[in-house]
Amino acid sequence: MTTHSNAPIVMQAKGLVKRYGQVTALDGADFELRAGEILAVIGDNGAGKSSLIKALSGATIPDQGEVFLDGKSIHFKSPIEARRAGIETVYQDLAVAPAMTIAENLFLGRELRRPGILGSVFQMIDKKKMLEESIARMNDLKVGIRSMNQAVETLSGGQRQCVAVARAAAFAEHVVILDEPTAALGVKEGNMVLELIRRVRDKGLSVILISHNMPHVFEIADRIHIARLGKRAAVVDPKHISMSDTVAVMTGAKSAAELPHQALAH
Numbered sequence: 001m002t003t004h005s006n007a008p009i010v011m012q013a014k015g016l017v018k019r020y021g022q023v024t025a026l027d028g029a030d031f032e033l034r035a036g037e038i039l040a041v042i043g044d045n046g047a048g049k050s051s052l053i054k055a056l057s058g059a060t061i062p063d064q065g066e067v068f069l070d071g072k073s074i075h076f077k078s079p080i081e082a083r084r085a086g087i088e089t090v091y092q093d094l095a096v097a098p099a100m101t102i103a104e105n106l107f108l109g110r111e112l113r114r115p116g117i118l119g120s121v122f123q124m125i126d127k128k129k130m131l132e133e134s135i136a137r138m139n140d141l142k143v144g145i146r147s148m149n150q151a152v153e154t155l156s157g158g159q160r161q162c163v164a165v166a167r168a169a170a171f172a173e174h175v176v177i178l179d180e181p182t183a184a185l186g187v188k189e190g191n192m193v194l195e196l197i198r199r200v201r202d203k204g205l206s207v208i209l210i211s212h213n214m215p216h217v218f219e220i221a222d223r224i225h226i227a228r229l230g231k232r233a234a235v236v237d238p239k240h241i242s243m244s245d246t247v248a249v250m251t252g253a254k255s256a257a258e259l260p261h262q263a264l265a266h
Contacts, residue, residue, distance in 0.1 A: 007034040009071075010206045011056065011087075011175055016065035018051050025051035026062065027230030033175065038197060038207045040217040040238075043227030043250055049210055050179075052227060056208070057089040057177055058082035069174065086173030090164045092180045098153035102145060103127075103134035105152050106167045137170045141199050158189025162196050169200040176200055177208045182216055194220050214243050223265040226250050237265040 013031035017024070026048050033039050043049045054060040056067060058076030066073050069085055076082045079089065096105050112126045112133070113119030119126065134148045143162050145155070152160060161181055168176045178197065182190040194216060201207050211217050217224060218238045226233045226249050234249050234256035241263035248254035256264065 007036060009033065010035050010069070012068040013052070013056065014066050014068075016052065016055055016062045016067070018048075018055060018060060018062050024230055026055065026065075028065070029227070029230060030232045031056070031225065032235070033206050033208060034223075035206055036201060036204055037222040038201050038209055038220055040209045040211060040221035040224045041227060042211065042214075042217060042224060042246070043233075047227040047250070048230040049227045051230075053089070053177055053179065053208070053210055056082075056175075057087060059089075083171070087175045087177065088168035088172040089177040090168050090179065090181060092183060096152050096160055096164055099151055101149050101151055102138075102155075102163055103131045103148040105163055106130070106134045106137065106170060108167075110171065138166055140203075141166050141169060141196060143196060156189060158185050158192045161185065161189070161193050165193065165196050165200065169203065169205060172205055175206050175208065177210075179210045180212065181209070182211065182213055190216065214247070218243060228252060234259065235265045236263050 009032050011033040013029060016026045016029040018026040029048060029052055031052060041049050041052065051060065055062045058079045058081050061077065068074065074085065097108060100108070107130045112129050114124040114126045118124040131148055138145060138148065143166055145159060152163060155163065165178065165181060181197070182193050185193065197207055197209065197220060209217070209221065221238050224236045224238055224246060226236065226246065228250060236246060236249070236259070241259065245254060245259060245263065249256060249259070
């Protein structure tokens with residue numbers, strides 16, 4: 001599935017600036033995410049990747065610049081506001097509750113209440129409905145887990161990561177942001193998560209993938225946003241650029257202007 005340059009822009013940032021005392025983390029950063037694509041965000045440490053993602057997901061408020069969702073200017077004060085707008089983020093240090101079941105984890109913080117007085121007055125949780133929905137959502141994303149009543153602590157690292165990604169996909173209406181989702185995983189488990197990310201995109205969601213793993217980025221991304229020194233250095237097309245040229249732009253050994261025209265993604 002290729003993303004054409006005419007796919008609508010779902011999320012955009014213009015001129016984001018974020019300073020922490022003397023340190024400028026974002027220095028006029030621009031960003032564009034298109035509908036139904038996997039956009040990888042890469043950059044050296046200190047390039048401003050995390051600050052950019054935090055600004056997009058409501059975790060920090062930029063000092064200057066604007067973020068747009070579906071063309072409308074948005075000002076998230078917290079991650080909860082971003083979630084309400086249909087943006088889900090999965091951080092590296094997975095926020096899963098190990099002792100709870102997969103079904104309970106999928107609905108963590110958004111538990112379904114039982115209908116009628118039991119739910120409204122007694123706040124009783126509808127475990128049966130949550131279980132049914134969890135099974136449906138995991139099947140929809142083809143995540144092969146034997147039982148939704150398993151405690152998350154019984155799962156492997158890759159399976160836990162799949163639960164976190166599936167949870168984000170289940171509730172996101174627009175955008176799923178994934179921070180290093182394959183970082184601590186072996187080859188087989190990493191591939192399992194990549195496959196799931198593809199399915200999330202194929203359901204029509206836009207995915208922002210922050211990763212240090214260049215082979216994974218080249219395997220899965222439709223476009224690659226290269227962050228450098230708090231700005232966007234280039235957006236490249238992984239089908240038309242080598243990994244070494246991408247790293248050269250990331251480290252500053254090459255500028256975007258030195259790349260062949262077809263290497264740049266539009």
